[in-house]
Amino acid sequence: xxxxxxxxxxxxxxxxxxxxxxxxxxxxxxxxxxxxxxxxxxxxxxxxxxxxxxxxxxxxxxxxxxxxxxxxxxxxxxxxxxxxxxxxxxxxxxxxxxxxxxxxxxxxxxxxxxxxxxxxxxxxxxxxxxxxxxxxxxxxxxxxxxxxxxxxxxxxxx
Amino acid sequence: xxxxxxxxxxxxxxxxxxxxxxxxxxxxxxxxxxxxxxxxxxxxxxxxxxxxxxxxxxxxxxxxxxxxxxxxxxxxxxxxxxxxxxxxxxxxxxxxxxxxxxxxxxxxxxxxxxxxxxxxxxxxxxxxxxxxxxxxxxxxxxxxxxxxxxxxxxxxxxxxxxxxxxxxxxxxxxxxxxxxxxxxxxxxxxxxxxxxxxxxxxxxxxxxxxxxxxxxxxxxxxxxxxxxxxxxxxxxxxxxxxxxxxxxxxxxxxxxxxxxxxxxxxxxxxxxxxxxxxxxxxxxxxxxxxxxxxxxxxxxxxxxxxxxx
Numbered sequence: 338x339x340x341x342x343x344x345x346x347x348x349x350x351x352x353x354x355x356x357x358x359x360x361x362x363x364x365x366x367x368x369x370x371x372x373x374x375x376x377x378x379x380x381x382x383x384x385x386x387x388x389x390x391x392x393x394x395x396x397x398x399x400x401x402x403x404x405x406x407x408x409x410x411x412x413x414x415x416x417x418x419x420x421x422x423x424x425x426x427x428x429x430x431x432x433x434x435x436x437x438x439x440x441x442x443x444x445x446x447x448x449x450x451x452x453x454x455x456x457x458x459x460x461x462x463x464x465x466x467x468x469x470x471x472x473x474x475x476x477x478x479x480x481x482x483x484x485x486x487x488x489x490x491x492x493x494x495x
Numbered sequence: 496x497x498x499x500x501x502x503x504x505x506x507x508x509x510x511x512x513x514x515x516x517x518x519x520x521x522x523x524x525x526x527x528x529x530x531x532x533x534x535x536x537x538x539x540x541x542x543x544x545x546x547x548x549x550x551x552x553x554x555x556x557x558x559x560x561x562x563x564x565x566x567x568x569x570x571x572x573x574x575x576x577x578x579x580x581x582x583x584x585x586x587x588x589x590x591x592x593x594x595x596x597x598x599x600x601x602x603x604x605x606x607x608x609x610x611x612x613x614x615x616x617x618x619x620x621x622x623x624x625x626x627x628x629x630x631x632x633x634x635x636x637x638x639x640x641x642x643x644x645x646x647x648x649x650x651x652x653x654x655x656x657x658x659x660x661x662x663x664x665x666x667x668x669x670x671x672x673x674x675x676x677x678x679x680x681x682x683x684x685x686x687x688x689x690x691x692x693x694x695x696x697x698x699x700x701x702x703x704x705x706x707x708x709x710x711x712x713x714x715x716x717x718x719x720x721x722x723x724x725x726x727x728x729x730x731x732x733x734x735x736x737x738x739x740x741x742x743x744x745x746x747x748x749x750x751x752x753x754x755x756x757x758x759x760x761x762x763x764x765x766x767x768x769x770x771x772x773x774x775x776x777x778x779x780x781x782x783x784x785x786x787x788x789x790x791x792x793x794x795x796x797x798x799x800x801x802x803x804x
Binding site: 430432433435436439440443448449450451452454 | 653654655658687689690696699700703704705706707
């Protein structure tokens with residue numbers, strides 16, 4: 338099962354390695370990890386998605402809580418959290434597939450941010466399943482390169 | 496200002512009224528008119544009939560039609576009147592559907608209500624194509640007739656709708672006998688500006704899409720600012736190359752606001768003659784604004800007559 342963890346920590350060298358080790362020691366593969374500064378300059382938030390059973394997750398959480406730089410750790414529950422993922426995708430363009438590409442982009446509310454005679458870069462900020470959907474549809478067109486941020490999440494509003 | 500005739504293609508059509516006058520020799524077609532209660536509509540219908548372009552069928556309240564005709568001294572003897580007190584559009588649409596009329600014109604009825612009834616599935620007037628307004632006007636200094644779309648129907652067309660809009664305009668240009676068709680995708684600038692100016696993206700990609708041959712024998716280029724689409728000197732000053740730059744004869748507006756402002760600028764400020772028609776249905780649909788002059792309505796009838804297969 339997939340779990341989304343939100344980890345608020347001090348922004349210091351080596352913290353990311355310690356967090357990663359907390360999972361690797363339990364044999365857990367990190368599905369995605371997105372990190373960035375928060376409203377306070379010396380702190381960062383990591384949104385970590387792992388695909389594990391509950392027991393392994395509890396062990397990893399215990400490891401995380403023992404890291405000095407970790408301030409707060411909590412499990413963002415599906416259905417309560419608000420999550421988005423950012424996708425940048427470069428695809429092949431030919432005259433024949435232009436309408437199809439633009440219809441697909443419109444369907445997903447993806448935005449074209451660069452274009453040439455042979456390729457196009459689109460961006461989409463959406464829920465993971467919509468990002469996956471867009472990628473799947475563009476596989477037929479031809480993906481040249483893509484990069485996704487991993488899930489970014491905050492807890493839902495009260 | 497542009498220099499008169501500079502860069503003008505010798506094969507361009509340049510006199511709108513010469514072109515529209517050719518309807519006089521084409522033979523009349525049955526045109527059904529919904530609620531012709533205003534002077535401009537009745538007068539334009541009468542003139543088009545006198546010119547041999549149409550045989551009118553007036554649908555609406557006989558008393559109102561007669562009174563309006565009396566007021567401007569338009570004789571009704573040669574016009575067929577189908578009396579109905581309400582839902583004239585449905586009656587007119589039935590005549591079209593039954594083959595008792597070839598095309599239709601809107602009189603004193605709201606555009607929304609008119610289309611709502613006209614496109615009821617039972618009348619089979621709507622097709623798979625997107626409906627779009629195609630306007631025709633000339634700018635004397637360019638010595639060229641222009642078609643422009645869309646100033647009236649499609650509010651914020653996406654790329655797919657623009658394909659239909661261009662197709663309708665290109666088909667019209669072919670039927671009107673444009674020897675060369677050069678389509679300019681209008682925007683505010685000539686360079687891609689993403690994501691701020693989506694019209695530049697559609698223009699850039701439409702040019703590439705046209706390479707599939709989808710639109711047949713025509714050239715499509717863009718994005719162009721208006722002056723660089725119609726004026727060779729402006730295009731030359733900016734170093735914009737290609738056959739379409741400065742020499743376009745079909746202008747595709749990025750949205751209804753742009754199209755409408757260009758259209759009204761030509762007719763209101765410039766005082767130029769203009770004609771408009773809605774295409775994409777089974778027949779041309781004359782949908783003038785109720786405030787349009789008699790001349791615009793007459794030209795629109797002629798334009799629609801020319802576009803009948």
